[in-house]
Amino acid sequence: MKILMISDVYFPRVNGVSTSILTFTRSFIEQGHEVTLIAPDYPDVGEHEFEILRIPSCQVPLDPEDRFMHRRHIRRLLPELRRRDFNILHIHTPFVAHYAGTWLGKRLGVPVVVSYHTFFEAYLEKYIPWMPHSWLRALARSFSRNQCNAVDGVVSPSKQMLARLREYGVTRQAHVIPTGLDLEQFRGRASNTFRQRHDIPGDAFLCLYLGRVAHEKNIDFLIEMFEFLKHDIDRARLVIAGEGPALPGLKKQVQRLGMDDSVHFIGYLKPIEAVVDCYRASDVFVFASETETQGLVLLEAMACGTPVVSCACLGSEDVLKDGEGCLISSLDWQLFADRVIALANDDERRRQLSTAGLEYVRDWSTEAKSAEMLDFYCRVIDRRASLGQHEETDSYDSLDQQEMQP
Incomplete structure (x- = not known):
């Protein structure tokens, strides 16, 4: 399988998303799959264990650790990416990567899945304390619902988080797959x-x-x-x-x-x-x-x-x-x-x-969790093929019987 990933963060930026990407990618490559990651460029990025397309980026205001990728540089990758015949695109973060990822997915004609790593409903209250919490919760829920319903499949690291997403009105095919441990x-x-x-x-x-x-x-x-x-x-x-x-x-x-x-x-x-x-x-x-x-x-x-x-x-x-x-x-x-x-x-x-x-x-081994992720990719690809490449996936009125398994 040829897997294209995109993320607003990756090493040397240290956080759980970077760790999750590396953990799954190492296991995928060991099993013979190909992985390409689109991620921001940073000073002193060091050597790569797999193919990473580093995108020129600028510093996020008030947060020196994070960077915004320039979308025009991502768009310029399209001719090369089309020649690569990717099977699926996996979005890992909800900022530039999400909107660039959905744009690429449509133009490459491949299914798109998203990992929901951040609980925005509680996150925003910590960073915008002066805004009424009810407004922030409504904003976070709408933001998360719209992003998740814009893709073909959703990966949640926990049953509790997926239950929240369903409460928000997320209807897309979904599965609980936590990051494994090497x-x-x-x-x-x-x-x-x-x-x-x-x-x-x-x-x-x-x-x-x-x-x-x-x-x-x-x-x-x-x-x-x-x-x-x-x-x-x-x-x-x-x-x-x-x-x-x-x-x-x-x-x-x-x-x-x-x-x-x-x-x-x-x-x-x-x-x-x-x-x-x-x-x-x-x-x-x-x-x-x-x-x-x-x-x-x-x-x-x-x-x-x-x-x-x-x-x-x-x-x-x-x-x-x-x-x-x-x-x-x-x-x-x-x-x-x-x-x-x-x-x-x-x-x-x-x-x-x-x-x-x-x-x-x-x-919680990496091997078990990466097998679950690959199986989910296959189910999303098969469902997309059954609906027709250019059709929107329909809503799910009830949860997939397997989606809530840890």
């Missing part, structure tokens, strides 16, 4: 140098958040929770690994609470070995995002044997099972801190959760 990346021995490199005492009880440092990740909650935790466990430390627009405000919050010596902001970690060392050096992974469409970092932590304490909201509800590598908490500072304190005071319980987590993540 378990080999998280195996092997850790170097045990992480704490030394970051000046963290060997006897510290180390809590970790790893991911994009964005407003919707609810990291300010984790910092407030950590203040409760410190009252009971003075040796506790919190590491925040990542970068993003919320970073300046979080640093001010830590200073205001007088915890500069206990909270470590360490930026992004590269390569993957450094990420694994960070997970394994930590005693517990803490997570409080209410907007995740999946929450891949939760599985990564478990794959490294690190117990998780997290809320189970939206997509992370699909990932987490209490006692299977994690403890689930409500978003109450004291209750969340109590969960973490219980693990800090019980080495045997931490070992049990670690062992259970390592077993649990086996069901």
